[in-house]
Amino acid sequence: MALEQEIPQWVYWIGGGVGTAFTTFAIHMGWKSGGEKKGGSDKTLVLDGALVDSSSIRMLTAAIEAGTLELITGRHDAEKARQAGYRMIETVAKLGDEVEELRRVVQDMSNQIARSR
Amino acid sequence: MTTIFLRVKHRFRERASEWFCAANLTQFGLSLLHPSQTFDSYAFAAFRNLGEQTTGVFFFLVGFTWFLGLIVNGARQSATSTIRLVCGALGTVSYGLLGLGLLGSYVLTGIWSTGIGNYMLVSILGLYSLYWIAVDKKVNG
Numbered sequence: 001m002a003l004e005q006e007i008p009q010w011v012y013w014i015g016g017g018v019g020t021a022f023t024t025f026a027i028h029m030g031w032k033s034g035g036e037k038k039g040g041s042d043k044t045l046v047l048d049g050a051l052v053d054s055s056s057i058r059m060l061t062a063a064i065e066a067g068t069l070e071l072i073t074g075r076h077d078a079e080k081a082r083q084a085g086y087r088m089i090e091t092v093a094k095l096g097d098e099v100e101e102l103r104r105v106v107q108d109m110s111n112q113i114a115r116s117r
Numbered sequence: 118m119t120t121i122f123l124r125v126k127h128r129f130r131e132r133a134s135e136w137f138c139a140a141n142l143t144q145f146g147l148s149l150l151h152p153s154q155t156f157d158s159y160a161f162a163a164f165r166n167l168g169e170q171t172t173g174v175f176f177f178l179v180g181f182t183w184f185l186g187l188i189v190n191g192a193r194q195s196a197t198s199t200i201r202l203v204c205g206a207l208g209t210v211s212y213g214l215l216g217l218g219l220l221g222s223y224v225l226t227g228i229w230s231t232g233i234g235n236y237m238l239v240s241i242l243g244l245y246s247l248y249w250i251a252v253d254k255k256v257n258g
Contacts, residue, residue: 007163007221015217019210022244026209027202030248034255 125188132187134246135201139183141239142208145215146177160230163221179207198254205250209243212236 129136149155150173156165164172183204190197216237219230 006166007218007224011221012214012217015214016210019213019240020206022213023206023209023247026244026247027206027251030251031255034252 131249132246134242135183135187135205135250138205138208138212138239138243138246139180139187142176142180142211143184144180146173146175146180149173150177159226159228160219160222160232162225163218176211179204179211183208198250198258202247202250202254205243205247209240209247212240212243216240 149169154169155161156167156169156172182200186197186200186204190201213236216233216235219232219236223229223233
């Protein structure tokens, strides 16, 4: 065993360089995919403050009320659509029964014609 | 104190890899600072000219500072993410160099160490942590 030998310094420098490159790359990728900062800038906050007064609150309340009404209407529409679907299924089922009945009548008539010959 | 603990606990899941790396670096530093001559082992043949005490102090300081960064940043989101980022970068490169050094020891002694693959993998875990620290810093400051 050659324990007196040493690993040359340049090996570690290259290793450190490669490690630093990987590290920088990981940080860069993370920073890039981080998206927008939460909370926005001060400018947006000032703008938000300027927009919020009593009339805008009334408008917001009206909008929420309208949205709620639309939701209720939408729910009613959905209920109507569900009932219409149910009626359609019933109609198709009845139609099936009537076709069956018709098939029986035709069969009877065919039998009678066959017997009369 | 309870608030700090609760906030650290709240973010622990997403930062588990960081906590692991910080704890591992700290324990590695403390192990080297132990009076026994760890670098006399064949596995550390390539590290002997670095000095056990100096290497131990370096690893301990990086790991411990990372710990402090995690505790404070767990409680104050925007305060110490830079500390975490710097310690993460130092730790990741150090882990890679550890793996490389153990590989060098293998070249010198012909004895393969489990630490070679182990520290290389921890270095990759460090890179993963760094990625998410950077995301965290960008999103939360």
